[in-house]
Amino acid sequence: MLDLYQVVTSVIIGIIEGITEFLPISSTAHMIIASHWLGIENNNTKILETFIEFGSVLSILYFFHKKILTIINFNLNNKNKKIKTKNIHIIIAIFPTIFFGLIFYKQIKLLFNIQNVMYSSILGGIFLIIAEIFKPKKYSTYNINDISLFQSTIIGLFQIFCLYPGFSRAGITIATGILLGIKRSVAIEFSFIISIPLIMGASFLDFINNISNVKISEIPIFFIGFIISFIVSLSCIKKLLQVINKISLIFFGIYRFITAILIYFIN
Numbered sequence: 001m002l003d004l005y006q007v008v009t010s011v012i013i014g015i016i017e018g019i020t021e022f023l024p025i026s027s028t029a030h031m032i033i034a035s036h037w038l039g040i041e042n043n044n045t046k047i048l049e050t051f052i053e054f055g056s057v058l059s060i061l062y063f064f065h066k067k068i069l070t071i072i073n074f075n076l077n078n079k080n081k082k083i084k085t086k087n088i089h090i091i092i093a094i095f096p097t098i099f100f101g102l103i104f105y106k107q108i109k110l111l112f113n114i115q116n117v118m119y120s121s122i123l124g125g126i127f128l129i130i131a132e133i134f135k136p137k138k139y140s141t142y143n144i145n146d147i148s149l150f151q152s153t154i155i156g157l158f159q160i161f162c163l164y165p166g167f168s169r170a171g172i173t174i175a176t177g178i179l180l181g182i183k184r185s186v187a188i189e190f191s192f193i194i195s196i197p198l199i200m201g202a203s204f205l206d207f208i209n210n211i212s213n214v215k216i217s218e219i220p221i222f223f224i225g226f227i228i229s230f231i232v233s234l235s236c237i238k239k240l241l242q243v244i245n246k247i248s249l250i251f252f253g254i255y256r257f258i259t260a261i262l263i264y265f266i267n
Helices: 002-018 027-038 045-064 065-078 087-102 105-111 114-134 151-163 169-179 184-213 218-246 249-266
Strands: none
Touching: 002 027, 002 045, 027 045, 027 114, 027 249, 045 065, 045 184, 045 218, 065 087, 065 184, 087 105, 087 114, 087 151, 087 184, 114 169, 114 249, 151 169, 151 184, 169 184, 169 249, 184 218
């Protein structure tokens, strides 16, 4: 028989992930905070979070599948070798995070606590505000297929900061893209497209490293979180992406400061 409290916490964390994944406020940070306040910080929680993150990334894959197929088709049909590089752009954007993530995997996992989330909330908030204030007055890139190798490289390098829990992968990549002159909606698209292989890979690696802690009786709990995350993500993604596109990053920066203050005083 399923434990009611485990079911409820799985649903709560699934909903939190489903909503926060698409905002520059760090879904990981909010899951860590929720797990801490619900008193479920253990190895099973890590596995639950892995299933939940996989649910949200599948919703991203479904939502952007036409755009992804367009990029692939662009590469296959484009005869101009000078611009037939869009898959390379994606690889370049994710390579630094994969490289450092694999090398420092164990050290990074030690950072997953609520105190570090407080610090990263502040730092991430500062970066969002800087990006909004100092963004170029005119965009130079209006289409995802026009993103340059230089832009994707810089985005990839800045994305390394997302390895610090709570920094927000979406926040750092979208803000960096905007600073580089990429139209906000295009920066958002690129950010979430490059998130797919990263989150899938990270979820798979976390699952493999924690599989020994999986109990057969708890698998239904994990799948409940997975399903809730997928459904909530799929329901919210379009609206939330519109919110990011319209609302100033300063608002999200302030939200992150408030989050840090709450963590400080409550804990």
